[in-house]
Amino acid sequence: MSTAVDISVELLESPWATTFYNLVSTAEEELLVASPFIGNKPLEKIIEIIEDRQSLDSVYVSIVTNLAVDSLLQGSIDIAALLHLAQSIPNSTITYLPSLHAKVYVVDNKAAVITSANLTNSGLVVNHEYGVLLRDPTLVSKVRTDLTRFASLGNKVSLDTLAALTQATQELKATRQEADKSIKTKLRAAFEQRKEAAKLELFKCRP
DSSP states (O other), rough: EESSSSEEEEEEOOOOOHHHHHHHOOOOOEEEESSSSOHHHHHHHHHHHHHHHHOOTTTTEEEEEOOHHHHHHTTTTHHHHHHHHHHHHEEEEEETTTTOOOEEEEEEEEEEESOOOBHIIIIIIOOOOOOEEOOOOOHHHHHHHHHHHHHHHHHHHOOHHHHHHHHHHHHHHHHHHHHHHHHHHHHHHHHHHHEEEEEHHHHHTOO
């Protein structure tokens, strides 16, 4: 949903997925994304749109994100989905930028979105997010330049590294699940012991 302010600026309210994907469908040269959290559904939709337009070889997709370990393990960043996008779109770049907090989306020199929303299904559809859509060429060019500068501060992540991170994340998640099960089992055992001890004390108090 968008509320028009003037020709070059729109206020974006949630949900704004339709607006975002419509913008992606207009990309002829470049789609630039900065988002700390990234989910599977938006990335798969981006691939689908670019494939349908037969633009896999002509549109450059640049994603800047923060590949923090906690985000990978909690699923705030779907590393497997990033790997799939990098494999599906030959002309793409994934950049790791620690401490990234900005959520910015730029399509060619046509449009730029500055918003509170991450590139996740929650950010596009579920959460109460707010932002602005800019179409003024001068402003869009400035945002594009700044976002490109942001990307230059980070490190590009190779396909091999993305694959290694995907495997490591999957293994760590499995290890954590086992650890959680073990901890829960121990806590349950400790609880049962204390419950039995409490029952014994109550029995002693019986008249």
